[in-house]
Every structure is written in C-alpha cells, then in structure tokens.
Amino acid sequence: MYGAILGDMIGAPYEFDRGDKTKNFELFDKRKWIRYTDDTAMTLAVAKAIICAGEYADELTMKRALISCMQDIGSRYAQGEYGGKFAIWLRTENPQPYGSWGNGAAMRVSSVGWFFDSVERTREVARWTAEISHNHPEGIKGAESVATAIYMLRNGMSKEDVKSLITKEFGYDFSKTCDEIRPTYHHVESCQETVPEAMTAFFEGTDFEDCIRNAVSLGGDCDTLTCITGSLAEAYYDVSEAFKKECEARLPDEFLDILHQIYSRLGRVNI
DSSP: OHHHHHHHHHHGGGTTTTSOSOSOSOTTOGGGOOOOOHHHHHHHHHHHHHHHHOTTOOHHHHHHHHHHHHHHHHHHSSTTOSOHHHHHHHHSSSOOOOOOOBTHHHHTOTTHHHHOSSHHHHHHHHHHHHHTTOOSHHHHHHHHHHHHHHHHHHTTOOHHHHHHHHHHHHOOOOOSOHHHHTTTOOOOOBGGGTHHHHHHHHHHOSSHHHHHHHHHHHOSSHHHHHHHHHHHHHHHHOOOHHHHHHHHTTSOHHHHHHHHHHHHHHTSOOO
C-alpha cells in the first residue's frame, strides 16, 4: 500500500487545482508538508478489514468488517477531510449505501488487488468494498477496475495488456494522452473522471516516480488521483526503500502497524 499512500501524500498539496500542472516539482516539499489524508486512512481501513475478516470471508462478514474498520479509523483520523455524505456515513449506526459514484470507491481499494489469488475473487471483494457506501454502478466499476488492474500487474501482465483488458471489461476510454488531458482537466470527484486519468498517468510513466509526477501534473482531485496512480505503479515497479522511509515518517504508529501486518501477510517485506 506504499504506492497508494505515497500518491496521497505527494498529491495532497496540489488538490483543488493548486498546482502548476507541471511534472517539475519537489516531491516532498517541506513548505507543503502533508502527512496523509482521508485517502490513506480509508485505504488502510479496507486492508485492516480484510485481515480481520479473513480472505475467505463471505459477503456479510466482509462487509461488516469493512464498515467497522472504516468507521473506527474514520472517527479518529483525517477529521474534516471526508466528503459530506461519507462523513455522515462514518458517524451513522447501521450506515447504508447512498448511490455515490465518487472516486473514494476507487482510491481505497488497492489492498484488494494484492490479497486474493484469482481475478474473480478480487473483483467480488472490490465490489463489496464499494457497495457499502458507493453503490452507484460507476462507483462499483471504479473499485473493480483498479483492483483488477493491480491484480493483473502484480501477476506480470504488461501495461498494454492491462489497458486492453480494462478497456474491454470496464469501458474506460484511454484515447487521450496526459498532454491532451492536462490543459482542461479540473477538480472533479467522480470515478468516471478520475480513474481513466489516473490509469493514463500510470500507463505513460517510465518508473514509479515518473508515474507520480504524471498524475500530479494533471491537477484536479490530486490526492485521490495520485493515490490511484501510485497503487498501480507499486504493483508494476515496486517502491524504493527511500520512498518507503519517506512514507513511514509521515504515518502514526497505528498505520505503520497495519502496513506491517499487510506486508507480512503477503510475504513481501517487513517494515
């Protein structure tokens, strides 16, 4: 989850079109130092829920764990950063989905792409993570597409093959390049106008850092867009130790513990 969290941290200072739409910026600018936002909090809440419920949990058990972990972490971290309806959802007893197509469904799903051993199970759980709140077809599509792309990338599929699969399965249009997107792109919080742009930034990148720079340069809802791009870039390029240390320095102990559990569970790395 380092990729998603780093994307959140690096993109956050430029949210609401506050950047210059350039790739030439200081990645960890101390003058614009932001630890993390709601994107990181919810990404780790989803991962914690999967660990608590178990990879083989049924729909009801998984959704209960998702709601519990998201409400718990959301009540204690990144206060004031959640969208209005989701902020109410976080505080509601027995919360219900509210038909959202917001990009929150896609930004919090990255762990699903790592935990499961088939694309069918990956898509199923990704759908559940969206349905508890963002149950509009576009919200569900955003979550499923991002988790599917991560699953395919971590299993060795090429960028072109992933692009082709996502286009076929989910109908996203990747005909525009970053240079073509950048001039008119603006702050928007829908899956349908965030996921394709985030994926394009990844497809055009040459390494992890370049993917992140592509995403930030597009502007818009930059913490979420770059969170999604970073999650894909980690699955394809991995994340350097230097970047991981920068990430860890900005996280509270509870979040570091969740990260440790994730990577230990996956057998990839200990922090």
